[in-house]
Amino acid sequence: MGVIESLAPADWARQLGNPEGEIGLAVIERVYESNSKSSVKTVAALGLNAGSHVLEIGFGNGRMTPEVIGQAENIRYAGLDISPTMVAEAERLNAALVAAGRASFYLGSAEHMPFPDSSFDCVFSIGVAHFWSAPDKALSEIRRVLRPGGLSMMGCLHPLTAPLFARPENGFYLRDAAEWERLHQSVGFVDVQVQEIEIPQIDAAGAQVKRYVFKMEAHA
Numbered sequence: 706m707g708v709i710e711s712l713a714p715a716d717w718a719r720q721l722g723n724p725e726g727e728i729g730l731a732v733i734e735r736v737y738e739s740n741s742k743s744s745v746k747t748v749a750a751l752g753l754n755a756g757s758h759v760l761e762i763g764f765g766n767g768r769m770t771p772e773v774i775g776q777a778e779n780i781r782y783a784g785l786d787i788s789p790t791m792v793a794e795a796e797r798l799n800a801a802l803v804a805a806g807r808a809s810f811y812l813g814s815a816e817h818m819p820f821p822d823s824s825f826d827c828v829f830s831i832g833v834a835h836f837w838s839a840p841d842k843a844l845s846e847i848r849r850v851l852r853p854g855g856l857s858m859m860g861c862l863h864p865l866t867a868p869l870f871a872r873p874e875n876g877f878y879l880r881d882a883a884e885w886e887r888l889h890q891s892v893g894f895v896d897v898q899v900q901e902i903e904i905p906q907i908d909a910a911g912a913q914v915k916r917y918v919f920k921m922e923a924h925a
């Protein structure tokens with residue numbers, strides 16, 4: 706059994722929410738392998754135009770960064786993550802894009818973003834919103850840093866098929882579609898759409914499983 710297969714569920718959960726050290730790197734690489742096909746679809750669905758300024762919250766190891774930048778000419782990418790391990794790894798894996806000024810990775814949280822108002826055309830996150838204990842703070846920050854009319858898109862766990870460890874004591878806060886819709890509207894988002902999507906995934910033990918996730922879209 707490998708190191709990450711032998712992790713206790715609570716440790717696996719903690720590494721998902723704030724990856725640390727060699728184990729955190731391995732856990733997030735596994736997440737990337739498991740989610741990459743649906744993440745590529747999510748990025749394509751952003752419909753990015755040439756010159757767009759895009760923010761990804763919770764970029765993990767930053768493997769999706771080249772995919773984002775490849776969507777159109779002159780896209781500028783910023784990433785924000787609470788894990789110093791992930792910031793260092795994303796900068797390492799995307800060193801050429803960082804050196805060319807096309808990508809920047811910031812240490813910080815969705816709830817307190819280090820960006821001025823109206824900085825981005827699009828903000829997205831994959832597998833992150835279920836870690837927010839105060840989602841109204843994160844959503845109002847997303848709306849603040851988006852230009853008027855800008856797009857927010859997020860994918861997160863659905864309570865119906867979330868793993869058993871995804872509980873508040875392990876840093877997971879699951880919400881249903883109506884609650885996510887209400888939260889978006891309460892901070893002023895418009896055109897809010899919360900969709901249920903079925904995706905195949907590989908679980909911590911390497912087994913193929915079917916999961917539902919939410920895909921949420923809204924405009925500032």
Ligand SMILES: C[S@@+](CC[C@H](N)C(=O)[O-])C[C@H]1O[C@@H](n2cnc3c(N)ncnc32)[C@H](O)[C@@H]1O
Nearest residue numbers: 722723763764765786787788814815831832836
């Ligand atoms: C499960 S990983 C998902 C990584 C990547 N998006 C993917 O799908 O492969 C969650 C990431 O979100 C980050 N994260 C968790 N809470 C966050 C917050 N409040 N603000 C910013 N990043 C956060 C974690 O550090 C981690 O890198």
